[in-house]
Amino acid sequence: MLNRVILIGRLTKDPELRYTPNGTAVAQFTLAVDRPFANQGGEREADFIPIVTWRQLAESCANYLRKGRLTAIEGRVQVRNYENNEGKRVYVTEIVADNVRFLESSKREGRNETTSINSNSQAGRNHDPFYDDGKPIDISDDDLPF
Structure with missing residues (x-):
């Protein structure tokens, strides 16, 4: 079985950060994805996801992340339900993201780079080994696997 989603879109508003009673951080935001x-x-x-x-x-x-910023997310679809104040069952479908990639730099940075963060990264940022793509790489033939 497979439950994997990849979306690219723009944030409709700044993420809302909260903490559970045991201190776990949770952020929610909506991604506008063009059809x-x-x-x-x-x-x-x-679609507003x-x-x-x-x-x-x-x-x-x-x-x-900020409102309007182009962002890619990778995660899984989750459907949960709860009973509201009127006693009606409410169903919520959402994406639980475990990898987020910023596809645009912020306006004030003035650089065009992508930054990726995921649930496994310690500092929240991955460094792209091909960032300086196009520059010569000092590597010997013995280091190549073929």
Whole structure:
């Protein structure tokens, strides 16, 4: 069985960071993802998908993501339910993200780079080994696997 989702879209508002009673960080935000087609009027429509992140990833998202920023997320679909104040069962479908990639730099940074954070990264940032792509690499033939 497989439950894996990859989405690219823009945040509709800044992430909302909260903490559970036992101190676990959780951030929630909504990602607007364009549909691959236009409606009858020729206008593009979007789906607004709720995203949830936990722990260090949640804190990193709250610190670095902002409304309107182009972002890629990877995670799984989760459907949960609860009983509201009127006693009705409410179902919620959301994406629990375990990898978030910032596809645009913030306006004030002035650089165009991507940053990836995931639930396994210690500091919340992965360093891309191919960041200086195009520059010569000092490697001997003995180091190549072929």
